[in-house]
């Protein structure tokens with residue numbers, strides 16, 4: 235149950251992508267566990283309307299970079315929680331991210347590949363969107379008890395682990411995300427001392443994002459989205475508030491800053 239000992243509801247941002255969709259399937263299974271009292275529910279937020287095959291999911295439409303739309307989403311979630319007496323939100327997962335720009339421009343091999351526009355777009359998806367999700371959705375978490383905010387980061391965001399260079403915008407935007415998560419964890423601990431705020435490295439996963447780079451992945455190291463989501467749920471389930479502010483890989487190991 236993601237480490238929660240009572241029914242909980244969850245907000246997932248970016249469930250149209252490979253890993254986000256697999257995390258949605260995993261989460262719906264876990265919030266569906268009914269015990270006495272309120273039952274859990276999942277709110278899935280995407281920039282395009284998404285049809286869900288699950289009964290315990292409310293699909294909401296908001297652009298992760300549009301604050302008016304995010305604020306409207308918060309009101310819709312509050313109203314739904316109240317009217318249906320769903321269990322409180324204890325889990326927020328952000329699976330939004332981009333390696334290529336919307337014009338298909340791939341990660342830079344060298345400084346010559348950088349443009350202001352493409353760099354801004356990649357930073358917006360990987361760092362700004364999770365920061366705005368934290369700003370708008372964290373106030374929905376109860377003040378006491380275990381709660382989790384996690385955003386999908388990447389090992390290449392680790393500065394000390396950078397052996398190969400390249401991928402300027404993606405690397406730097408994930409490093410920025412990791413700093414945002416660390417800073418959020420400090421602010422969050424003042425009002426919600428039991429909260430956990432982390433980044434997650436999902437491994438190399440067979441999705442649209444990684445397609446052009448899969449040929450070089452060693453045998454057995456390319457996970458399906460379902461496999462990765464299962465590993466990530468196990469990792470999240472084992473985390474405690476002492477882990478807040480860090481980044482963890484799919485196998486539960488910490489990723490160095």
Ligand SMILES: NC(=O)c1ccc[n+]([C@@H]2O[C@H](COP(=O)([O-])OP(=O)(O)OC[C@H]3O[C@@H](n4cnc5c(N)ncnc54)[C@H](OP(=O)(O)O)[C@@H]3O)[C@@H](O)[C@H]2O)c1
Pocket residue numbers: 248249250251252253254280281282297298299329330331332333358359363386387388389435436437438439440441442443444
């Ligand atoms: N796949 C891997 O090997 C791998 C490895 C390390 C880290 N990650 C990270 O895992 C996360 C999920 O990746 P994935 O592999 O599942 O990729 P994916 O299938 O391409 O999904 C990307 C998701 O991000 C959303 N998105 C992208 N740009 C956005 C924007 N500007 N505004 C709002 N939503 C946006 C997409 O929404 P639309 O459907 O609306 O475009 C989609 O839901 C990313 O943060 C990625 O960096 C992946």
